[in-house]
Amino acid sequence: MKKLSVYLFVILCFWGCNKEEITQDPNVLEGTYRTNAFLDPLCIAITDDNQLPSLQITKKNDGTFNLLRTNYIPQKTTQQLEGVTSTATSDGFELYYQQTKIGTYKNDRWYDDKKDKEVTSKVLSVSYSEPTKGLYFSYFGVKK
DSSP states (O other): OHHHHHHHHHHHHHHHOOGGGOOOOGGGGOEEEEOOTTTOGGGTTOOOGGGSOEEEEEEOTTSOEEEEEEEOSSSOEEEEEEEEEEEEETTEEEEEETTEEEEEEEEEEEEETTTTEEEEEEEEEEEEEEGGGTEEEEEEEEEO
16 A cells, blocks of 8 residues: 555656746856857867856846956957847747847856866857847857
8 A cells, every 4th residue: 555655746846847837047147157169169269268258147136137248358358238128938048138048158168277077067158149239149158
């Protein structure tokens, strides 16, 4: 009788778990991100990890995010996108700026040069441009 009860309990637990019902906390997006030449081929000529571009994501009180990209070469400059929103998906998040999809945060395979192997983890991909305003914002990286 105990085995039957345990068996039924396990079946009910699996039956109750539905992937579409899983809610994700957008606060996981907050933090500092790093890149490398494998994630962002534009960085292939940068050999010093301290000079690779970085990205800082902070959450504002209204629930939107600020994305601040810092470049160190040829001189230190920053680019910022304010008011970015997120929508949960089954495998992560989609990022939107002014109702336009600009990126994702989801599981992907990438080459980690520090571990010298291919790994699977959450990868942030952001790309937005507004040529008339001279705005070109892109970043491909993983959370530090």
